[in-house]
Amino acid sequence: MLSFLPILLAQATPNLPPKEIIKPQEVRALPGQLDSVLVFNSNSPEVVQQDGILLSTFPPIGKRVPTAHLDQAFEGRFDIFAHHIAKALTPEDLRTLYLGIIVHNPGQVPVTVDTLQAASYLSQPDAPFLDIPSFVDNPIGSVFAGPGSRAVNEVLRGQRQEEFSPQLVIPPGESRMILNVPIPVKPLTPPLNGRSTLMRLRSTGKVYIASLGMFAKTDDNGNERAPTLEEWQTLLDTGDLVTPRDQPPTPLSATQNAFAYGRVAGVAVGSQWLSQVVDRGSDRLNIPNPGQAFSYGLSLLYRGTMGTGQNQNAKVIKRYPDTAYEAHGNYGIEYNLAMPLYNPTSQDRAVTLAVENPLKREDTQQGLRFFEPPARSVFFRGTVRVRYKDDAGLPQTRSVHLVLRRGQQGDPLVTLNLKPGERRLVEFDFIYPPDATPPQVLTVRTLD
Structure with a gap:
């Protein structure tokens, strides 16, 4: 009888919905901007x-x-x-x-x-x-x-x-x-x-x-x-435009809750987002306090700014009337972020960097919301890259393929041990992949 107990319990336990949890971490707008390179964007x-x-x-x-x-x-x-x-x-x-x-x-x-x-x-x-x-x-x-x-x-x-x-x-x-x-x-x-x-x-x-x-x-x-x-x-x-057409977008001025972004067919402006991720008025990025974290939005979009008010979408300057107003998702756009991490304290600090897929919410004052366990639906499939000097001072490049589900917290891409007063540059880059659903965040966390 005892050998069958796990099976009986599994059959009796219903599939419970994932539990929503809040992680208290600040969400910041991403410094920098898209360049002015034109993109021929054919997706509709x-x-x-x-x-x-x-x-x-x-x-x-x-x-x-x-x-x-x-x-x-x-x-x-x-x-x-x-x-x-x-x-x-x-x-x-x-x-x-x-x-x-x-x-x-x-x-x-x-x-x-x-x-x-x-x-x-x-x-x-x-x-x-x-x-x-x-x-x-x-x-x-x-x-x-x-x-x-x-x-x-x-x-x-x-x-x-x-x-x-x-x-x-x-x-x-x-x-x-x-x-x-x-x-x-x-x-x-x-x-x-x-x-x-x-x-x-x-x-x-x-x-x-x-x-x-x-x-x-x-x-x-x-x-x-x-x-x-x-x-x-x-x-x-x-010839004429291919039919049937995709669902047309909701005008950006619309106020109703239901909103359709539409698919892109047009000329967008911006191929790369280049950024020095530093504190305002500074040339470095102070790490969080022990046990705390902050996050920067990646591919933030209209009605998906994660409380920052920032829209990173490439603007579409030529489009068909039934296609998207902006290149939401920034498919094919490279993010290249330089983060000069700095430990302002008098003690050694361990710092991690991770890509995460929180729930798309604007009310982030208390923090980011995740599911435990994550939902089944995949929101991101793609490779990200980090370049840095390790704790021995040797240059390292790490490429990691991520599959992030809705509401999924991220595993550390790198863990750095910063000495008091130490500044260390970390470069993070990736190209936003098709078949992904924005936004995601890049989280810097200082361990306890």
Whole structure:
């Protein structure tokens, strides 16, 4: 009888909802700001089920549907971010969807586009959403959960996937494909697949960009093939925006409780958030008192400022009327934070740094709210990096892949033992991954 007691107790105990707990820690606005680099941000509609235009910054002149073109040139440094899903319309329709990104040179001299870093991955088979532990060291980038997690991690490491040419030369008045890749659904069950792409680029002149979706063409033998440049160009000139559309956003001026952010399809401003995280009027960051902590918001957004009043969203300067007003979530944006930690006391202090996923609340005066245990839903999948000198004075770099669930407290990324009066620089950086839900926080804690 006794050997069955644990099983009987488990069967008799209902699944209780997680308990909400409050951790008394100050939440601070993050110093710094986004840079002014333009980002081509293609994420609406997320699910693509017909041929058409996803996002076009071409001039509307000469196009069959002028309203599908936003008329915004790119020059110098800019980014391209694209995140889309293919889903079969019927169980029998298993055609491969292609994602094409076309770049046009409107000038009278050749334009060179350099690919600085770039990565593009499918959910299946490249980067499935694996159920992996919440905290895994990731020194060489081999740990990922989802295509967004994998793509942004490689760009953070300064890599350029071999499928991308290091340089693209576009003759005057001509266009070239910078991306022409499949999102297959066969033989997946269910027939559903996604692709995440991030590119950091630099051009020597003005270019226009468009992302488009098109089902594979067939050759004379009935085999699928990728669309040609001419076929993409025809779709750009004569096509309309892909339907069905995503849910439109709630106007930012709305006062009702229900709020829809919408998905992004437009040109946003800001590729990196650079910050010296210091106390006001100082060149250093005093650590908390023993047993206390403070947190800085990461990817704070409208109606999600965690009580700071700070909105870190990249502003969208060109958009379609039914797409997001801001690049909420800051997908593909790098956070690069320098934290000169300082121990102002006369005793040794142990200090930790952690990324956490508190509940999205504005009433943070008493502290941050967490669930114990955390909820099932995953709110963050991605790699973060810390660089510092250890207690022996040796430089260290640690990359950790995190899977944070709603209401989950964070494990320490690093623990530093600071001597009295010691100042030590810690650099924290990551690229906010697609398939994540903002906001998160970066917590500095001094142990008892």
